Amino acid sequence: MKRGIRFRRLPGAAAAYVRSAPGTYLWLLLLCLTTVALRHMPPGVAEHFLRKRSTNLHELSSHPVRALIASAMWTEGGYVLPYAVLYTVFHAQAERWLGTVRWLAVCLAAHVLATLASEGALLLAIRDGSAPRSAVNALDIGVSYALVGVVAVLTYRIASPWRYAYLAGVLLVCGTPFALAPDFTRFGHLVSAVIGLACRPLVVGRGEPWNPKETLAALRD
DSSP states (O other): OHHHHHHHHHHHHHHHHHHTOHHHHHHHHHHHHHHHHHHTSOHHHHHHHHHTTSOSHHHHHHOHHHHHHHGGGOOSSOOOHHHHHHIIIIIHHHHHHHOHHHHHHHHHHHHHHHHHHHHHHHHHHHHTTSSOGGGGGOOOOOSHHHHHHHHHHGGGGBOTTHHHHHHHHHHHHHHHHHHHSOOHHHHHHHHHHHHHHHTGGGGTTSOSOBOHHHHHHHHHO
């Protein structure tokens, strides 16, 4: 009987969870809509459309604000479910913890600064001849820089000593691909993680860190 009551409460609990992170789920809804729109475009048209909304060097030099905003509203993969999971696990948790304004500040800092860092590194590579000049029009869209920044700032949500294991995992996931096969996107992910960690002042006054040991004890009880 108790189990049936719990199942009946799930829809209400899910709705309450979504309402507690409005920025996260509005962004996710926008990604769903843009993904559907992209699927209805012919391949050639879609590529041109995305390139005009890319944070490549050409668009950043011509329309920097538009490029930075528009690039975070589209994805290349065409699948929303992985983003729904990642947004729920990381973005929603961060927004519920930090509040919408501070969460958004972390997202913007990671997205903008990591984009500028990676594209700046690409510009230097083009100038010294180690990257082709055609790279100024490379397709560069997506939400991964903001996501990595939020994943990193959640380090401060976890109590010690589990915090250090989480931090090691973040640095391993972001640093290993860059160390093994460096490219500008992977460099941007590493920069995003550093930016997220640098957002520590934003977590001041946001309550006690989450203690996994206490949560496990409560579940057993």
